[in-house]
Amino acid sequence: MSFRRLDPFTMLSPVPAVMVSCCDKAEGAKPNIITIAWVGTVNSDPPMVSISVQKRRYSYDMIVNSGEFVVNLVGKKECRAMDYCGVKSGRETDKWADCHYTPVPAEGLDYAPAIAECPGFLACKVRQTIELGSHVMFIGEVVSCGVQEELFDEDGSMHLERAELITKAHGVYQKATDVLGFFGYSVARPDVLKRRMSVYRKKK
């Protein structure tokens, strides 16, 4: 194996493909949905995520004015809508209506709604705004989360991996599937490995 050397580009893969929902704080403002792949977890305590948005995007002013955004996770069922919300602008069409999506309140936020149909959401308040060049990075503190009831087992354990969440690699969408291990599995005792992995293998 050998590397082909390339000029620098945004090659990090696979990155999450998420739908960010937001709303201006002006009275009667309508919320929008924007698809974002430049998103990541940036801090554990307090939990924080960053999203990077171009200033020309319709959602940019909404996030600046409200100081809020919601990161909605995208599963296999939402893949087409996620792509659509990345291609179309809220200036021209109502993406909520186009995708048959329903805005629902996100605890801890006053303006930005969550998308009721997605596997889960992270409600965020903007703590820092950093201009980087083509994009502006909003660092948001996660103030509440929601996960679909169907992704919990009876013992209360959460199984996001069952949502077949969507990732993006170099312009292509794939789903995350086939559990290969868990944090620490490379050094786990054989009995622990067997017990833990059986949980992921018994259900899709």
Next chain:
Amino acid sequence: MSFRRLDPFTMLSPVPAVMVSCCDKAEGAKPNIITIAWVGTVNSDPPMVSISVQKRRYSYDMIVNSGEFVVNLVGKKECRAMDYCGVKSGRETDKWADCHYTPVPAEGLDYAPAIAECPGFLACKVRQTIELGSHVMFIGEVVSCGVQEELFDEDGSMHLERAELITKAHGVYQKATDVLGFFGYSVARPDVLKRRMSVYRKKK
């Protein structure tokens, strides 16, 4: 469907699981590998990624002192080593030797090497350092990239999606697989959709 409401946590999923390689700039310093899931693309032009690292980690001072790090993509073959490099500390063991990995120069960097065995790498120079709480975020400008020759078609097109790249969701590793679409597929003409998708379906 309905949401179970949860206290805020680092729920964003699936996130990339990558191995970051770095080295102090002191003469004779040995490089280290640290597994990081708090990583994301944050800017397109210039291309930038962020990684978030706890100060107590062995790699933290190396990145601060050298101002460099390399993000190495992780495919299915590297999953076990990636987990191992997240569990073990370079203070106690030589992860390069343990994983049978080879450091190779990363163009544009003076200290941090890339991992020869990974599907690809992004060589980064630190441009900003931001303290967020539990973690410090390093914003790195990508100064060069490398991708394994086997991930290119004869026509020069790159297919990162064939590396079965690894993602992490709530402590579980999955691989990205099954191409569901490409950017714009939701509004593509039927002939374009058919032609583009055939590229992803003909090979694993």
